[in-house]
Amino acid sequence: MVNNSNPPSNSPLTKGGTSSSSPLAKGGDNMNSPLAKGGDNMNSPLAKGGDRGVNILEVDELVKTYKLDGVNVEAVRGISFTVKSGEFISIMGPSGSGKSTLMHMIGCLDVPTSGRIIIDGEETKDLNENQLAKLRNQKIGFVFQTFNLLPRATAIRNVELPMIYAGLSISERTKRAREVLERVGLKDRLNHRPNQLSGGQQQRVAIARALVNDPAIILADEPTGNLDSKSGGEVMFILQELHKEGKTVILVTHEQYVAEHAERIVRVLDGKIVSDEKVTDRRKSDNNSEIVK
Ligand SMILES: Nc1ncnc2c1ncn2[C@@H]1O[C@H](COP(=O)(O)OP(=O)(O)OP(=O)(O)O)[C@@H](O)[C@H]1O
Numbered sequence: 294m295v296n297n298s299n300p301p302s303n304s305p306l307t308k309g310g311t312s313s314s315s316p317l318a319k320g321g322d323n324m325n326s327p328l329a330k331g332g333d334n335m336n337s338p339l340a341k342g343g344d345r346g347v348n349i350l351e352v353d354e355l356v357k358t359y360k361l362d363g364v365n366v367e368a369v370r371g372i373s374f375t376v377k378s379g380e381f382i383s384i385m386g387p388s389g390s391g392k393s394t395l396m397h398m399i400g401c402l403d404v405p406t407s408g409r410i411i412i413d414g415e416e417t418k419d420l421n422e423n424q425l426a427k428l429r430n431q432k433i434g435f436v437f438q439t440f441n442l443l444p445r446a447t448a449i450r451n452v453e454l455p456m457i458y459a460g461l462s463i464s465e466r467t468k469r470a471r472e473v474l475e476r477v478g479l480k481d482r483l484n485h486r487p488n489q490l491s492g493g494q495q496q497r498v499a500i501a502r503a504l505v506n507d508p509a510i511i512l513a514d515e516p517t518g519n520l521d522s523k524s525g526g527e528v529m530f531i532l533q534e535l536h537k538e539g540k541t542v543i544l545v546t547h548e549q550y551v552a553e554h555a556e557r558i559v560r561v562l563d564g565k566i567v568s569d570e571k572v573t574d575r576r577k578s579d580n581n582s583e584i585v586k
């Protein structure tokens with residue numbers, strides 16, 4: 294399934310529209326939506342970080358050592374790699390190998406012990422906390438295994454949250470949140486709270502929240518880990534559509550089958566990269582795909 298050559302640095306951008314029965318497509322042919330803009334409009338916010346072939350992420354000799362009860366845990370032990378704009382990569386590795394630690398540092402949710410992270414040309418260690426928060430808000434959308442939605446907020450309020458930090462007006466926030474939720478097939482669930490939604494629907498709310506500020510990079514840490522095979526298939530379909538539209542996608546997964554939806558697989562073991570390979574025969578998700586475990 295994989296070989297050792299470098300990933301392709303470009304592939305044609307495609308428009309946002311998909312088959313009308315897909316979770317992404319309900320509302321997906323509305324070219325005014327934040328998602329739909331990304332496809333071919335080079336003035337869109339997506340295009341800012343979307344020059345295919347340019348390094349959108351550079352990770353250099355990254356180290357994270359946790360100190361717990363006087364014991365050092367070396368979670369990440371010198372990881373270096375680059376990701377080109379518009380690439381879709383999977384990060385695989387056994388439990389405890391440092392995948393989430395790495396993702397949290399890339400997502401500016403945690404600070405490295407040493408090493409560098411450069412996001413869209415910006416050296417993150419030169420940024421103060423406010424600047425880091427702004428970078429995270431504008432450039433990165435994070436999707437977690439456990440959804441991490443606010444339990445008492447409706448779907449639309451959860452999706453509006455990153456736009457509050459971005460300073461958008463309430464009318465603009467509501468409009469965009471509605472568009473993105475429609476895009477992930479949740480037009481009829483805007484006012485549901487997380488406990489009134491299925492796991493797959495909650496994850497789609499989380500994806501909508503990750504997308505609403507039109508980030509260049511989507512970081513997804515085991516996004517299918519808590520889902521049934523059909524909901525997992527829908528999530529992979531959405532990630533592949535976003536990739537087609539020009540987003541850079543970095544996906545953490547335990548599962549080879551899920552990993553093969555990406556263009557490239559980086560394997561980590563004990564906090565280090567052990568292989569970095571191109572996927573030669575990518576799996577394609579469609580609306581009816583199921584994740585085979
Ligand atoms: N906040 C923390 N304090 C101390 N040690 C930690 C902390 N977070 C993670 N670790 C340790 O760092 C190592 C890497 O953890 P990490 O969560 O990155 O692994 P992972 O590859 O994401 O695993 P999984 O597949 O189970 O999610 C583990 O040994 C873990 O116990």
Ligand SMILES: [Mg+2]
Binds near residue numbers: 393514
């Ligand atoms: Mg993890």
